Amino acid sequence: MKLRLLFLLFITSCTGYNEEPSQHERIATAINDSYNSGGYVPLVSDIDPGLEIKDAYDIQKYFVKTILKNDKIAGYKTGLASKKAQSNYLVDSPISGVLFQSGVNADNSVININAYFTMLVETELGYKIAERITVPIKSADELDKKISYILPVIELPDVRFAENKNSKLKDVVAANICSSRFIMGEEFDFKEFGSENMDINLKLNDKKINSVSISDSMEYQKELLVWLINKQLENGWEIKPGQLLITGAMEKINIGKVGYYEADYGPLGKVRFKVK
Secondary structure (H helix, E strand, C coil), X not given: CHHHHHHHHHHHHHHCCCCCCCHHHHHHHHHHHHHHHCCCCCCHHHHCCCCCHHHHHHHHHHHHHHHCCCCCEEEEEEECCCHHHHXXXXXXXXXXXXXXXXXXXXXXXXXXXXXXXXXXXXXXXXXXXXXXXXXXXXXXXXXXXXXXXXXXXXXXXXXXXXXHHHCCHHHHHHCHHHCCEEEECCCEEHHHHCCCCCEEEEEECCEEEEEEXXXXXXXXXXXXXXXXXXXXXXXXXXXXXXXXXXXXXXXXXXXXXXXXXXXXXXXXXXXEEEEC
């Protein structure tokens, strides 16, 4: 009898029998189901107002793992990169999410706006990981060994909340910061680039719609990199060679429209794409 009970307990542990999914898993499943059905993403703050940011990251991880059954991690992203964006949400640090291989697009890509609920167009800087990172980085001085390339990146998140004005920070985090497609430009040696001044100009149909100078903010870019690497390690993700890190929107975030886009990153070249 005792042996039979032990055998049943063993079978139960192997099959997951009688194991109820946690609340976080159920919410993650609901978010994933909304993507699969083409519906709006539910607000976790409506499902359970008592959830905190740490809960949102836990939900995000379950949600991402469901996607990874048919996809791969391409890298990681920062949200609320600027101090102004953080102050709007009454927080003092960025947020993080996961980029997928299915979202990778090259220069001169054509993007279908009908595949989006609400497309955002963000000018960002990207960085390629040089070596596997398993322990937190203590300072920006370590980045010369950890980062191989710097490159221009246009991120095109998809905001899928029915009532975006009612969404809270934990809703954004749980939904993996609305991660979708991103377009990568040419890669340049990270160590050689250093802290070179750079003006970034974004045009839609030859009309300038965004302009930013980062002549004095490369040091902040490095701070964001350190934060993102350490945050994703804390979240339980692996940092592998070749993965992409993007450090968040620079200045204005534009709503995507049909037309021809050109982002001029000065010494880093241009990124062009069409939205139809």
